[in-house]
Amino acid sequence: MKPFPLRALPIVQTDLFDAAPASAPLTSLQLHRDELVELLSQLLWQVATHADIDQRLENDDEQDQS
Template sequence: MQTNLFDAAAAPAPLTSLQLHRDELVELLSQLLWQVARHADIAHRLENDDEQDQS
């Protein structure tokens, strides 16, 4: 007799370590995005300064 895997109720997935540390991850990602945005802004300003120097 074959058992149908879809007949059985699915057990809830256990909490992963990512879910347990969600707040820490959100904070770290926020800091990383802020740093990336800040460095992109600095790089953009430096490019603009170089273009003005060449004019």
């Protein structure tokens, strides 16, 4: 069995919290946040409106069967 070679340089632990964190670059989603919020609002409104219409149509169908 071969012995492992000794390291030439000692292992140095770096302190991850020593330096101030660099701010992450903005992603394309963050750059278009307002537009995404607006589109999601419209989508949610459409889903809620269609769900309400579907519920009323189902209720009408149940009344017709009686």
